[in-house]
Amino acid sequence: MAFHNDGIDMTASDLDQEERAMIQEIKRSLSKFKKHRGNLIPILQSIQEKHSYLASAAMEMVASHLDISPSEVYGVATFYNQFRFHPPGRNQIKVCLGTACHVAGGDIILENFERKLGIKDGETTADREYSIERVACVGCCALAPVAVINDNVQGYMQPSKVEGIFLQFQIEREREERDKASE
Amino acid sequence: MIKLIVDEKEIETEEGRSVLQACLENGIFIPNLCFIKTRQQPHASCRLCFVEIEGFDRPVTSCTEKVREGLVVRTDTPPVRRLQRMAFKLLMSGHPCEAKVCPVKGGCQLIRTAKYLKVGLNPKPLEFLEREVEEEVDLTFFTYYPFRCVLCGKCVYVCREKNEHNLLTFAQRGFDTVIGFFGDIDPTDLPCHTCLACATICPTGALIPKPELTREAKSNP
Amino acid sequence: MSEQKAKKRFAPIQSESKHRMEEQKRESIPTIFLVMSTCGLASGAAETKQAFEEALSEKSIAARIVPVGCIGHCYAEPLVIIDHPTAGFPPICYYQINADRARILVRSYLEGGDPVLKYVLGAMEENDLIPAVMDFPRFSLEQRLVMEHCGLIDPDDIHQYIARGGYSGLVKALDSDPEEVINLIEESGLRGRGGAGFPSGRKWRIARTAEGDGKFVICNGDEGDPGAYMDRTILESNPHQLLEGLAICAHAVGANQSIVYVRAEYPLAVKAIQKAIKSAKELSLLGPSILGTSFSLEVSVFQGSGAFVCGEETALIQSIEGKRGMPQHRPPFPVEKGLWGRPTVVNNVKTLSAVPPIMVRGAEWFRTIGTERSPGTAIFSVVGNVKHPGLVEIAMGTSLRTLIFDVCGGIPNKKEFKAVQIGGPSGGCLPASFLDTPIDFDSLTQAGAMMGSGGMVVMDEDSCMVDVSRYFLDFTQKESCGKCTFCRMGTKHLLNILQRITKGEGRDGDLELLETLSKDIKDGSLCGLGKTAPNPVLTSLKYFREEYEAHINEKRCPALKCRALTAFYIDLEKCARGCEVCVGCCPVDAIFTTKGRKKAIDQELCVKCGECRVACPPEYDAVFKVSPPELAPVIERPPEDIKEKK
Incomplete structure (x- = not known):
């Protein structure tokens, strides 16, 4: 299967515009949080939930809102697994490598995703369509091995199921393109 | 003032001190890297300042133990040295160096610690651990x-x-x-x-x- | 203390809840209880629900669909209980109900009155027609206190919990002196379910007598152990029992602020607990002057950001304070000086959830369950190579054998039991000779494992103990906070050595080094994570040393698991001419056709995923796995085939 790059390459100005809009939004939402150190992690979580990652500018803004140094924010953010510092792919693939999944061959599932997309865990494809992450345990051990595709938990994964997931993505994309063309 | 016995010698110190500080102030050296006298809650991360204190079944870090009247402390038992040497080897397995090229005037704290513990600056039998970081x-x-x-x-x-x-x-x-x-x-x-x-x-x-x-x-x- | 003030205020709420339940029963339309917790959804419960809804409206059948939490029988998901009062059957539990089966159930049972026996797990009540689930060992050997209502009530509907007796423990506590409540918990012998087993009553007493106001109670739901998910299940399936326990604790120790700390990786649990707090506040069961008494309790939810070490109480508090979750030296203990410097009780989800039943039924009753030194029940998530994986709540003192073989059905696929890993990354691997060990805090610790958070992974003969140790060290090494020398550097060394061994690069002296390092890390680390991190290595070295030796001396993995030490090959005698099944499934095109038109594996390309072995039709069964890899016969790939590939 090939991954299309056409039409979704972003130019620098697109990115700038995207970032400007993000900064505006963060400015507005920060005012809802009290200036209390205990709010640091909830603030970072809410920013990531909305924008899917923590940009440098965002961390600076949080620091000045809470009146702490940007270093402090950075130190905290880099400590926790949850926080990302680069935009992830539009489709996020998380492969569980909890104990039960490991025993059931979770690493083989991860390898299949990696091979298919040509990226390693923690990376995003060049077209920003997919990113792969390994997660410690999503708590679905009885269904091992497990992968989480865009918040949908998929139990009893097999290498052949990996193929199926991409096939589905492709079908959806083709449908979207058709819909767009017919509009 | 509080009296405690360190290595069979009686020393005097003020209440509220840690065992480590009391020893250092009385000229008894205990290896340490992370200890700061003025720090309220000790960081306790370097794991070098182990001592044995009567009543504990294994060595404890002396920076986290407050002095008490009559405390009996030993700074050089085999279990203490075992842990100190292992902690030092672990640190050195991430710290490639030679005394000759040490950038610190008079040699850094690690060189002094090595001498005190009578071990080399190499991590043997541990291997050196590679890390994915820039040198500078x-x-x-x-x-x-x-x-x-x-x-x-x-x-x-x-x-x-x-x-x-x-x-x-x-x-x-x-x-x-x-x-x-x-x-x-x-x-x-x-x-x-x-x-x-x-x-x-x-x-x-x-x-x-x-x-x-x-x-x-x-x-x- | 005013006489039974809370009880008087609670009475009308309770009768309202009971009234609602009876009202529903009187309607006599079928009720479909559908498990909609994380594992249910992962097995397709959302599709099942949609199918039920569509089929019901198509056939214009009036029925109620009630989403419920997890009953713990994960092997049977999506699990459905149908109560069809007019059909003449008791409520029936069905297993693995996908969308197609849901449609069949609507057509055959709800419309036609035939209960479709082939999908039935069992009846929910004793009767003469269908065997009742209570008679199956998976149910009868369990004893449910903490999970009593899980899977049987809608977690979003507080009235269902109240109608089944919920919140009466809190009412009783509010009408008692806090001192009496602490005495009761002390007498019950309840020990912390987070791992170490510290007596809860003693913890509460220290917090109560600790000087300083603005005390906190924190519920620790930062379940980071890979392989344990009971806290998630309780939060998703019956959050109210936890909130009730939390409020009883806060009342007893004199705290007016509390925090439920939940992993952000559990979005459903976060939603469930938020919803539960809201509905409890609406009924004045939480919030300001609860049930008209002078006791107020604020409850907020804090989402953990994914750091295993935050399960350690001082690190957890650091993270709530917006800092890096690095453990602090104890003392001072949080009960004296915790969150924002205030006395803070940190109790696990299971500990707090065990409190309401003790409050209602008394300490003596609690002590009749379990053992002398570990009263009550234990909850395990039994996963791995067992027939019926899931959550199990059993009385302390039950043997591992009963749990694994009787409750969970034993090892599937006619394989042999090899080991059970208990307590996750802090625990250990126990061999078959320990199967008669009773499950309690002290016996498990003595055996070298530990209760931990209750993760239990059962392993059959195909699991490699060296690989399992490597897996756990990989986990702890990644999750080490990096503060102290032993944990930061020591776990990395352990991992490196184990990695070498699983790759066949082990050497003389490795095992001795593993042992010395492990002992020193245990004795030298700052916090519980480091102190217990070497347990998986130490126990497996103790009980499975010959397996390590085979890896090092013979470069052989006896369980055929370590990929660098194994190879797949196709037996040309057994391979069928012209069959292409394995070729199609190989993700790396490593399978080629030999001169005799049979198949062989290019060892250079093979990634050892094992797909060909699964795909090879059973009548040929021609794919074999061997260790060391040199045992695989060498078959040259024809040169023209290689050219073609290029």
């Missing part, structure tokens, strides 16, 4: 050398004490932990010009002020 990292006013750093955290602490907003932080986690600086701040706004507390307190020469800064700091105290 630019922290605006300082050059940071991750391979020299033992993450004792003294720099982070003094920075916070001296400056309302601490500029240095621990960053990342676990084996990848480094000392970091983050922020889009105009260097002339930084207090580092006149401070240098972090570089002064570093026991291993991992934070070296850039020469131009040192000149400025000296001429502009």
Whole structure:
């Protein structure tokens, strides 16, 4: 299967515009949080939930809102697994490598995703369509091995199921393109 | 005053002191890297200052134990030395160095510790651990050398004490932990010009002020 | 203390809840209880629900669909209980109900009155027609206190919990002196379910007598152990029992602020607990002057950001304070000086959830369950190579054998039991000779494992103990906070050595080094994570040393698991001419056709995923796995085939 790059390459100005809009939004939402150190992690979580990652500018803004140094924010953010510092792919693939999944061959599932997309865990494809992450345990051990595709938990994964997931993505994309063309 | 017995010798100290501080002030050396006298809650991260205290079934860190009347402390038992040597070997497995090229005048704290514990500066039988970090990292006013750093955290602490907003932080986690600086701040706004507390307190020469800064700091105290 | 003030205020709420339940029963339309917790959804419960809804409206059948939490029988998901009062059957539990089966159930049972026996797990009540689930060992050997209502009530509907007796423990506590409540918990012998087993009553007493106001109670739901998910299940399936326990605790120790700390990786649990707090506040069961008494309790939810070490109480508090979750030296203990410097009780989800039943039924009753030194029940998530994986709540003192073989059905696929890993990354691997060990805090610790958070992974003969140790060290090494030398550097060394061994690069002296390092890390580390991190290595070295030796001395993995030490090959005698099944499934095109038109594996390309072995039709069964890899016969790939590939 090939991954299309056409039409979704972003130019620098697109990115700038995207970032400007993000900064505006963060400015507005920060005012809802009290200036209390205990709010640091909830603030970072809410920013990531909305924008899917923590940009440098965002961390600076949080620091000045809470009146702490940007270093402090950075130190905290880099400590926790949850926080990302680069935009992830539009489709996020998380492969569980909890104990039960490991025993059931979770690493083989991860390898299949990696091979298919040509990226390693923690990376995003060049077209920003997919990113792969390994997660410690999503708590679905009885269904091992497990992968989480865009918040949908998929139990009893097999290498052949990996193929199926991409096939589905492709079908959806083709449908979207058709819909767009017919509009 | 409180009296306690260290290595069969009676020493006197004030209430509220840690065993480590009491010993150091009475001329009894216990290896340590992360201890700061004025720090309320000890960092207790370097794991070098082990001693045996009667009543405990295994060695304890002397920086975290408060002195008590009649406490019986031993600083050189085999279990203590075993843990100290292993802690030292572990530190050295991330700190490739030779005494000859040590950037710290008179040799750094690690060289002194090695001599005291009667071990070499190599990590044997442990292997040297590779890390995916740059050899030198630019922290605006300082050059940071991750391979020299033992993450004792003294720099982070003094920075916070001296400056309302601490500029240095621990960053990342676990084996990848480094000392970091983050922020889009105009260097002339930084207090580092006149401070240098972090570089002064570093026991291993991992934070070296850039020469131009040192000149400025000296001429502009 | 005013006489039974809370009880008087609670009475009308309770009768309202009971009234609602009876009202529903009187309607006599069928009720479909559908498990909609994380594991249910992962097995397709959302599709099942949609199918039920569509089929019901198509056939214009009036029925109620009630989403419920997890009953713990994960092997049977999506699990459905149908109560069809007019059909003449008791409520029936069905297993693995996908969308197609849901449609069949609507057509055959709800419309036609035939209960479709082939999908039935069992009846929910004793009767003469269908065997009742209570008679199956998976149910009868369990004893449910904490999970009593899980899977049987809608977690979003507080009235269902109240109608089944919920919140009466809190009412009783509010009408008693806090001192009496602490005495009761002390007498019950309840020990912390987070791992170490510290007596809860003693913890509460210290917090109560600790000086300082603005005390906190924190519920620790930062379940980071890979392989344990009971806290998630309780939060998703019956959050009210936890909130009730939390409020009883806060009342007893004199705290007016509390925090439920939940992993952000559990979005459903976060939603469930938020919803539960809201509905409890609406009924004045939480919030300001609860049930008209002078006791107020604020409850907020804090989402953990994914750091295993935050399960350690001092690190957890650091993270709530917006800092890096690095453990602090104890003392001072949080009960004296915790969150924001205030006395803070940190109790696990299971500990707090065990409190309401003790409050209602008394300490003596609690002590009749379990053992002398570990009263009550234990909850395990039994996963791995067992027939019926899931959550199990059993009385302390039950043997591992009963749990694994009787409750969970034993090892599937006619394989042999090899080991059970208990307590996750802090625990250990126990061999078959320990199967008769009773499950309680002290016996498990003595055996070298530990209760931990209750993760239990059962392993059959195909699991490699060296690989399992490597897996756990990989986990702890990644999750080490990096503060202290032993944990930061020591776990990395352990991992490196184990990695070498699993790759066949082990050498003389490795095992001795593993042992010395492990002992020193245990003795030298700052916090519980480091102190217990070497347990998986130490126990497996103790009980499975010969397996390590085979890896090092013979470069052989006896369980055929370590990929660098194994190879797949196709037996040409057994391979069928012209069959292409394995070729199609190989993700790396490593399978080629030999001169005799049979198949062989290019060892250079093979990634050892094992797909060909699964795909090879059973009548040929021609794919074999061997260790060391040199045992695989060498078959050259024809040169023209290689050219073609290029």
